[in-house]
Amino acid sequence: MHILIIGAAGMVGRKLTAKLVTDGIGGRPAEKLTLVDVVIPDSPAGFSGAVSAHEMDISTPGEAEKLIATRPDVIFHLAAIVSGEAELDFDKGYRINLDGTRYLFDAIRLANGEDGYKPRVVFTSSIAVVGAPLPLSIPDDFHLTPLTSYGTQKAISELLLADYSRRGFFDGIGIRLPTVCIRPGKPNKAASGFFSNILREPLIGEEAILPVPLDVRHWHASPRSAVGFLIHAAEIDLDRVGPRRSLSMPGVSATVGEQIEALRRAAGEKAVKLIRHEPNEMIMKMVAGWAPGFEARRATELGFTAEKNFDEIIRVHIEDELGGKLG
Amino acid sequence: MHILIIGAAGMVGRKLTAKLVTDGIGGRPAEKLTLVDVVIPDSPAGFSGAVSAHEMDISTPGEAEKLIATRPDVIFHLAAIVSGEAELDFDKGYRINLDGTRYLFDAIRLANGEDGYKPRVVFTSSIAVVGAPLPLSIPDDFHLTPLTSYGTQKAISELLLADYSRRGFFDGIGIRLPTVCIRPGKPNKAASGFFSNILREPLIGEEAILPVPLDVRHWHASPRSAVGFLIHAAEIDLDRVGPRRSLSMPGVSATVGEQIEALRRAAGEKAVKLIRHEPNEMIMKMVAGWAPGFEARRATELGFTAEKNFDEIIRVHIEDELGGKLG
Numbered sequence: 148m149h150i151l152i153i154g155a156a157g158m159v160g161r162k163l164t165a166k167l168v169t170d171g172i173g174g175r176p177a178e179k180l181t182l183v184d185v186v187i188p189d190s191p192a193g194f195s196g197a198v199s200a201h202e203m204d205i206s207t208p209g210e211a212e213k214l215i216a217t218r219p220d221v222i223f224h225l226a227a228i229v230s231g232e233a234e235l236d237f238d239k240g241y242r243i244n245l246d247g248t249r250y251l252f253d254a255i256r257l258a259n260g261e262d263g264y265k266p267r268v269v270f271t272s273s274i275a276v277v278g279a280p281l282p283l284s285i286p287d288d289f290h291l292t293p294l295t296s297y298g299t300q301k302a303i304s305e306l307l308l309a310d311y312s313r314r315g316f317f318d319g320i321g322i323r324l325p326t327v328c329i330r331p332g333k334p335n336k337a338a339s340g341f342f343s344n345i346l347r348e349p350l351i352g353e354e355a356i357l358p359v360p361l362d363v364r365h366w367h368a369s370p371r372s373a374v375g376f377l378i379h380a381a382e383i384d385l386d387r388v389g390p391r392r393s394l395s396m397p398g399v400s401a402t403v404g405e406q407i408e409a410l411r412r413a414a415g416e417k418a419v420k421l422i423r424h425e426p427n428e429m430i431m432k433m434v435a436g437w438a439p440g441f442e443a444r445r446a447t448e449l450g451f452t453a454e455k456n457f458d459e460i461i462r463v464h465i466e467d468e469l470g471g472k473l474g
Numbered sequence: 475m476h477i478l479i480i481g482a483a484g485m486v487g488r489k490l491t492a493k494l495v496t497d498g499i500g501g502r503p504a505e506k507l508t509l510v511d512v513v514i515p516d517s518p519a520g521f522s523g524a525v526s527a528h529e530m531d532i533s534t535p536g537e538a539e540k541l542i543a544t545r546p547d548v549i550f551h552l553a554a555i556v557s558g559e560a561e562l563d564f565d566k567g568y569r570i571n572l573d574g575t576r577y578l579f580d581a582i583r584l585a586n587g588e589d590g591y592k593p594r595v596v597f598t599s600s601i602a603v604v605g606a607p608l609p610l611s612i613p614d615d616f617h618l619t620p621l622t623s624y625g626t627q628k629a630i631s632e633l634l635l636a637d638y639s640r641r642g643f644f645d646g647i648g649i650r651l652p653t654v655c656i657r658p659g660k661p662n663k664a665a666s667g668f669f670s671n672i673l674r675e676p677l678i679g680e681e682a683i684l685p686v687p688l689d690v691r692h693w694h695a696s697p698r699s700a701v702g703f704l705i706h707a708a709e710i711d712l713d714r715v716g717p718r719r720s721l722s723m724p725g726v727s728a729t730v731g732e733q734i735e736a737l738r739r740a741a742g743e744k745a746v747k748l749i750r751h752e753p754n755e756m757i758m759k760m761v762a763g764w765a766p767g768f769e770a771r772r773a774t775e776l777g778f779t780a781e782k783n784f785d786e787i788i789r790v791h792i793e794d795e796l797g798g799k800l801g
Contacts, residue, residue, distance in 0.1 A: 290617040292718055299637040303630045310626040
């Protein structure tokens with residue numbers, strides 16, 4: 148099986164690559180990996196198959212065609228400008244998050260017209276496709292009401308994915324990722340970064356800044372769950388999914404205060420004391436429109452699973468990133 | 475006031491132009507009209523202001539900039555490839571209905587960046603942005619689930635309209651038109667054309683073909699109401715509308731059988747006998763995914779009004795198209 152990952156150098160992309168190397172998809176091994184990002188992705192350790200890694204901007208016309216010429220069986224499209232950056236740089240956000248996605252979909256469509264090529268396409272959408280006012284637990288049939296350019300670009304991509312799938316150009320499925328928490332590594336430009344920072348940094352004895360009030364409620368899943376969603380999406384029988392191809396994933400609905408209580412249980416008061424409150428107007432305004440939680444009934448029925456609470460999310464982080472114990 | 479109508483040569487565009495000539499917008503007269511379509515629009519009769527009519531394809535890069543250079547105060551964007559044609563010609567549908575709309579929005583955005591230009595933009599969306607399974611009366615917060623490429627293109631345009639408005643590039647409002655019935659003139663390529671044909675043709679003693687069963691229920695408003703929606707959208711205080719800028723318009727929910735009963739009341743059994751049942755698989759399949767009706771609560775609260783039943787829709791047609799009486 149030949150698997151293409153666009154956005155392979157990102158945090159989720161790297162974890163997905165590692166998981167595919169060990170597990171493959173649906174019991175079939177990954178024989179060939181094509182890894183693409185705006186910086187050249189690392190080749191995975193311990194992989195006996197072929198790896199082809201490329202530095203590429205898929206928003207450059209003609210680039211997607213080159214990838215599709217190799218006819219991958221499964222395509223994971225993870226590449227995106229994150230929410231904060233897409234809000235600050237209008238042109239870049241639309242170019243990467245909308246045009247890039249459309250170039251990819253059209254390259255597949257043209258290949259489909261040539262020889263009937265019809266890959267599985269797993270697209271990472273986002274809970275940012277909905278925006279306030281929102282119910283506490285958002286139903287699967289809630290309308291698309293993004294309040295950011297990033298959410299708009301993801302919502303548009305969901306619509307394209309559904310139409311191109313309906314037309315038979317590819318077998319597409321969209322995964323609305325909860326905010327991935329705890330993100331390992333350094334902070335990125337995502338406006339949602341603080342949800343991870345306030346746990347990750349104190350867990351290793353570092354300070355973190357909290358830019359919003361304690362009662363902000365949001366929707367989370369671990370990086371391990373995110374990778375699980377993507378692989379399950381690549382394996383699932385799409386006849387069971389039907390024409391509504393983008394699914395809100397399960398997750399944990401928690402306030403920042405509840406996150407901090409879980410941190411206290413895991414690492415004590417000294418960890419909690421490392422969180423510094425520093426209100427940020429721009430982030431507060433963005434977060435006010437974000438989703439507090441989802442019913443995620445369809446995804447749950449279809450076998451997607453996530454953590455049940457923040458204690459579990461912290462435990463996963465300690466296992467996967469900190470060698471199983473706090474220092 | 476300078477008003478630009480893109481898609482001015484179409485049925486709704488011509489009626490809108492005529493209405494603007496007599497009534498203006500919000501008590502202000504139309505001093506200048508710029509009329510654009512893929513065929514050159516007729517200049518309106520009895521207009522003392524300036525008219526500038528252009529044959530133009532707004533999906534050609536650079537064309538929208540020329541229109542925006544004249545800085546119209548209000549822009550009506552009606553231009554579209556209709557549903558049946560967008561389904562048959564994938565490229566053309568996306569080019570006109572998506573790229574054309576985006577070129578227009580981006581031309582305004584760039585002008586906004588130059589000198590703060592911020593026109594009112596009234597975009598004609600469609601009830602095709604939702605698709606089956608649907609409730610009998612679709613709420614305002616029902617999600618976007620188009621089952622046609624046309625509906626997908628309209629849904630994407632709604633999302634762009636909301637984001638560009640939120641960003642402050644223009645004051646946009648999207649109007650989800652019910653199926654406009656009774657359309658005057660000759661049948662077009664819209665898959666929904668038969669809803670009009672089965673009334674319009676028998677009312678003047680001509681045969682018409684009914685391609686679907688009598689129990690098909692759908693959502694309608696007259697051309698007069700459609701023009702009323704557009705003008706009200708140009709006048710309305712957008713602070714009352716909020717960030718969810720596309721509104722499902724009020725209308726009449728009726729089965730084909732109920733339409734025919736109204737025809738019988740208006741024109742007798744001899745008219746009804748002119749309808750020939752000729753099932754069409756492609757049309758039946760498309761129509762099966764269409765909306766049976768909308769709650770249209772927000773639009774109604776905001777003062778948009780339509781007919782109450784099909785007797786009224788037929789009466790409007792007789793008044794506006796047949797000189798007030800049947801021949």
